[in-house]
Each structure stands twice: as C-alpha cells, then as structure tokens.
Amino acid sequence: MRSIEIIREEHRVLRGVLDCFESVLDCASRDSGPNMEISGEVLGWFERFADGVHQNKEELGLFPRMIAAAPEISRAVLKELMWLHAEERCRLVALRVGFASARGTEAWERGRFLAAARAYVEFQRHHALLEDEVILPRACEVLDQAVDDEILRTYAQIELDALGPNPEAPHAFLVRLRERAKQIVPSLVPSSHEDLCAGCDGCRVSSPRACSRGF
Numbered sequence: 001m002r003s004i005e006i007i008r009e010e011h012r013v014l015r016g017v018l019d020c021f022e023s024v025l026d027c028a029s030r031d032s033g034p035n036m037e038i039s040g041e042v043l044g045w046f047e048r049f050a051d052g053v054h055q056n057k058e059e060l061g062l063f064p065r066m067i068a069a070a071p072e073i074s075r076a077v078l079k080e081l082m083w084l085h086a087e088e089r090c091r092l093v094a095l096r097v098g099f100a101s102a103r104g105t106e107a108w109e110r111g112r113f114l115a116a117a118r119a120y121v122e123f124q125r126h127h128a129l130l131e132d133e134v135i136l137p138r139a140c141e142v143l144d145q146a147v148d149d150e151i152l153r154t155y156a157q158i159e160l161d162a163l164g165p166n167p168e169a170p171h172a173f174l175v176r177l178r179e180r181a182k183q184i185v186p187s188l189v190p191s192s193h194e195d196l197c198a199g200c201d202g203c204r205v206s207s208p209r210a211c212s213r214g215f
C-alpha cells in the first residue's frame with residue numbers, strides 16, 4: 001500500500017540523514033566542535049520534516065486509521081509510539097537549545113551539543129526501526145485500499161500545509177546534504193540506506209531526478 005511504502009521510504013531517507021550527520025559529528029574537534037553550518041541545516045530538516053511532516057503523517061494519517069480498523073490490536077502499540085513521538089520532540093527541543101549555546105565560545109557547550117546530537121541520532125534509529133518492524137507490518141494487515149486513498153489525501157494536505165506546493169523532496173535533501181558533508185568528511189560514502197532511492201522505488205514523495213544512481 002502506498003501510504004505504508006511512503007512511511008518506509010521516509011525512514012530510509014531519515015536513516016541516511018542520521019548516518020551522514022553522525023559522520024559530521026565524528027569529525028568534531030575538541031577545540032572547534034562540530035561543523036555548525038551543516039548541523040544547523042540538519043537540525044532544521046529534523047524540525048521541518050522528520051518531526052513535522054513525517055510524524056504528522058503518522059499521527060494524523062496512518063495511526064488513527066489503524067486504530068479505527070483494528071482497535072484491539074493497534075491501540076496499545078500505538079500508545080507506546082505516541083510516547084516515543086513526545087520523547088522525540090523533547091529531545092529535539094534540547095538539541096535546538098544545545099545548538100544555540102554551542103555557538104558560544106565554551107568547549108563544554110559544544111560538548112553538550114555533541115552529546116545531545118548523538119543521543120538524538122540513536123533515539124531516532126530505534127524509533128524508525130520499531131515502526132518498520134512492528135507498526136508497518138501491522139498496518140499492512142489491518143488497512144485496505146479504500147483507507148489507503150484516504151490516508152494519501154491526508155499526507156498530501158500535511159505536506160502542502162507545512163512545506164508549500166513545491167517542496168524539496170526528502171531524498172533530494174539527503175543527496176545535497178551528503179555533497180556538503182563530503183567537503184569536511186572526504187571519505188564519506190553513501191549509507192546502505194541510500195541504495196534504493198525514492199525514484200527507483202516509484203515513490204511519489206521524491207523525484208527520480210534526485211536519484212544519486214542516475215535513474
């Protein structure tokens with residue numbers, strides 16, 4: 001189902017961004033800290049897309065339809081997921097605060113931002129894995145084609161409201177981020193999560209033109 005594949009594809013892009021961001025964090029020196037320009041751009045994408053659009057698609061599009069279709073098997077699992085979303089938002093606020101103070105001159109402030117960023121990366125990996133392995137297979141079992149179309153309409157409205165009519169595709173952001181990160185991490189290679197791009201997968205959330213494999 002398209003509505004489920006879209007969430008899966010966005011998780012693949014998210015993992016690619018997390019891998020890339022982690023490589024940038026690994027290059028941080030004790031004196032100068034991480035590259036703040038790239039960190040700021042990634043943080044903005046987390047806020048705008050990963051936390052904003054993506055989680056709203058789950059919370060307003062996918063999860064409510066799962067509960068409506070199979071309340072007895074969906075409610076407990078999704079309650080846990082909503083807790084994870086709330087926790088993610090708290091961590092993201094902490095990351096934004098840490099980012100602001102890491103622009104100061106104190107090394108410990110940069111260290112605090114680094115620690116918060118690494119914790120956020122690990123948390124988001126766990127979150128996406130849980131959804132891919134537990135939630136999405138369950139969604140496949142309980143949703144049907146008519147509901148799929150409804151969810152897709154909700155996704156489209158969320159994207160339009162948050163990003164406007166011609167947003168940058170998530171995969172295009174990842175390709176652009178990796179090119180920039182290569183300037184400070186020359187050894188950076190595409191993560192395994194980028195092997196299959198949105199365009200290759202026929203996914204409407206990304207443009208085939210953004211495909212790093214030339215599709």
Ligand SMILES: [Fe+2]
Binds near residue numbers: 055058131
């Ligand atoms: Fe989620």
Ligand SMILES: [Fe+2]
Binds near residue numbers: 058
């Ligand atoms: Fe997700």
